[in-house]
Amino acid sequence: MTIEERIYDQLRLVIDPELNINVVDLGLIYEVDVTENNYVMITMTLTTPGCPLHDSITSGVKYAVSNLEGVTDVDVILVWEPAWSPDKMTPEGMKLLGR
Amino acid sequence: MMLQQASNETNIKLPVSFVIYSLVAFVASQLIILFAGSQMIDGVFRTPAIWSAAHLIILGWALMVAMGSMYQLVPVAFLTPIWNERFGFFQFWISAIGVTTFAISLWFFPKLMIYTGMLAVVGILLFVFQMFMTMRKQAKKNILTLFVGSALFCLFLTISLGLLLAINLGAGISGLNHLAILKSHILLGITGWFTLLIFGFSYKMVPMFSLAHGFSMKLSKWVYSLYMLGLGLTFLSFFMESRGLLQAGLTVLFMAFGIFVYHILTILKSRLKKKLDRPFFFSLCAIGFGAIIHGAGMVLSFFPTYYTAFGLLIYLYLFCWVVFSIIGYLYKIVPFLWWTHRYSKLIGKQNVPTLKEMMNEELSLPIFYGLGIGVICITLASIFSQLVLFYISQTIILGATILFTYVIFDVLRK
Numbered sequence: 001m002t003i004e005e006r007i008y009d010q011l012r013l014v015i016d017p018e019l020n021i022n023v024v025d026l027g028l029i030y031e032v033d034v035t036e037n038n039y040v041m042i043t044m045t046l047t048t049p050g051c052p053l054h055d056s057i058t059s060g061v062k063y064a065v066s067n068l069e070g071v072t073d074v075d076v077i078l079v080w081e082p083a084w085s086p087d088k089m090t091p092e093g094m095k096l097l098g099r
Numbered sequence: 100m101m102l103q104q105a106s107n108e109t110n111i112k113l114p115v116s117f118v119i120y121s122l123v124a125f126v127a128s129q130l131i132i133l134f135a136g137s138q139m140i141d142g143v144f145r146t147p148a149i150w151s152a153a154h155l156i157i158l159g160w161a162l163m164v165a166m167g168s169m170y171q172l173v174p175v176a177f178l179t180p181i182w183n184e185r186f187g188f189f190q191f192w193i194s195a196i197g198v199t200t201f202a203i204s205l206w207f208f209p210k211l212m213i214y215t216g217m218l219a220v221v222g223i224l225l226f227v228f229q230m231f232m233t234m235r236k237q238a239k240k241n242i243l244t245l246f247v248g249s250a251l252f253c254l255f256l257t258i259s260l261g262l263l264l265a266i267n268l269g270a271g272i273s274g275l276n277h278l279a280i281l282k283s284h285i286l287l288g289i290t291g292w293f294t295l296l297i298f299g300f301s302y303k304m305v306p307m308f309s310l311a312h313g314f315s316m317k318l319s320k321w322v323y324s325l326y327m328l329g330l331g332l333t334f335l336s337f338f339m340e341s342r343g344l345l346q347a348g349l350t351v352l353f354m355a356f357g358i359f360v361y362h363i364l365t366i367l368k369s370r371l372k373k374k375l376d377r378p379f380f381f382s383l384c385a386i387g388f389g390a391i392i393h394g395a396g397m398v399l400s401f402f403p404t405y406y407t408a409f410g411l412l413i414y415l416y417l418f419c420w421v422v423f424s425i426i427g428y429l430y431k432i433v434p435f436l437w438w439t440h441r442y443s444k445l446i447g448k449q450n451v452p453t454l455k456e457m458m459n460e461e462l463s464l465p466i467f468y469g470l471g472i473g474v475i476c477i478t479l480a481s482i483f484s485q486l487v488l489f490y491i492s493q494t495i496i497l498g499a500t501i502l503f504t505y506v507i508f509d510v511l512r513k
Contacts, residue, residue: 015453020453050178
């Protein structure tokens, strides 16, 4: 298993408490960059800029990945562009929404 | 890429203080109404007990809960932190003491009304100032800013007119059209402040809770412009004593509300979340009730013989539109507040409950049916002057109010 795959597995533990769907299936994770010394930079978004769970989800993402063995440091960059859209969701995420 | 800005979260104690106070005021107001049954049935609304209950429900419950909700929602919806939290706590205490003593003095110590009323007014003014200072920092203003800003302006006008009424009652101001000011005070307080505020936050919360995407916000400008025009025309009609203007004003208000309903429906059509949460569904029902009552107000304006029925319409508007909307949204706001306080640091570390699991959703049904049936029966009891039916229905409403209070306090134990 590559480190990227392990990071995505960890990210699946971070659940949006309003929708009860993890951030990967919700399509919130845009990019995961891992440098040679295992410094991780995660670029992500939220479903809406005024999301009340803003801080909780980003700190959850940071903590979940920091816990991974071998990871030296994690930075989470929250972006609003490109804006989140439903087509970024996985089929599993869509299913959980009853679609 | 557009990067995020710093954390905007508010100290949870601030909104929670307002919510707890408001629940106590809600139960107290319903108790008073229960004991003022005969006056309600006789249509004698301008009595000390009913004044006290009316101000407890409007200021103590709806306004305090709206202020608490705004302390939580404004930072997240406008991406702007509250200007000064310590000032917020100070404002809470001034408002709480002011509203409580004002409600008591309205009933038992009318001579003190001017002082206690002043204290309540100061509390509300401090809130308006706090929000003004917060919203002016918002980097990118939008239609929500306009709705919420205008609602705050209406609140400011409402309390200014209320103060004028209190001074006139106490000392008397020559040449003052007391009735026109009283009507404007009610119009701006209920339709101006509450409706514009609920419109504004609905535009944020409906898409958020239904996960709607790709909808247009163009209609919101029409809703805003027409509603403001309707308010202006109705306001003018009171001072010019023009029935034509009143009819025009209420018609335009109904049109604006109708467009709002249509707009919300189009937003819901674009939602991803197929099954909506039950309490949120009740907030949506409240929108339907609001439209019906606006329609009834418009129709009533063409039948001057029945103008006394406006009192009943105001009661229904307060309950079926304002109170139902607030209760529905509180089912979302309170669990979120407590969840953030208890679990936000644990997300990603261990299993945390979902927001839905924080609140007993099953109990939402008896609460809403209790309030709904109670309000319908009170309407019938008022129309047919049935005192026994009034007592039974008001007891049902009181029971539903106590149950709702229990549900909210139960969240705070999780």
